[in-house]
Amino acid sequence: MGAAVPAQPLPAAERGSLRIADRVIAKIAAQAAGEVLGDAPGADLVPRDATPHATVSVRKNSARLRLTLELGYPTDIGAVCGRVRRHVTAKVEALTGMDVPEVAVEVERLHAAASGRRKDEGRVQ
Structure with a gap:
């Protein structure tokens, strides 16, 4: 027969500990973004x-x-970054059980649609 299961959960100190590697948290955050x-x-x-980093x-x-x-342009950069921040915070907190007091978002590059103009158009030769 197996050991009896206690009616009440054991205190954290008796259950052990859990450490989630920084790279795992970063991967969760990047995927959520x-x-x-x-x-x-x-x-x-x-x-x-x-991909987000x-x-x-x-x-x-x-x-x-x-x-x-990186974002497409034109777009409401502030609104998109706010959505990213809220979603990443919720996802990391839900999956890791950690508090996420700060999510700094840096837009590294904007990508605009090709204008359709020839490369040499508008240049003085």
Whole structure:
């Protein structure tokens, strides 16, 4: 016969501990940002290999995130970054159980539609 299961959960100190690697938290954050960016206005202008990049700083049960991403242009940059920030915060908190007090978003590059003009048009020779 197996050991009896206690009626009440054991205190945390008796259950053990869990440490989630920084790179795992960064991967969760980058993927969550990609989920939002896939539906963002101008997403079709961003190259497929321009995936969001995340770095993380963890202290105790708190993760501070920094995201670097590329957006299509024109778009409401502030609104898109706000959606990314909220979604990443919720996703990382839900999947890791950590607090996420800060998500800094850096837009590294904007991608505009090709204008259709010839390269030499408008140049003085």
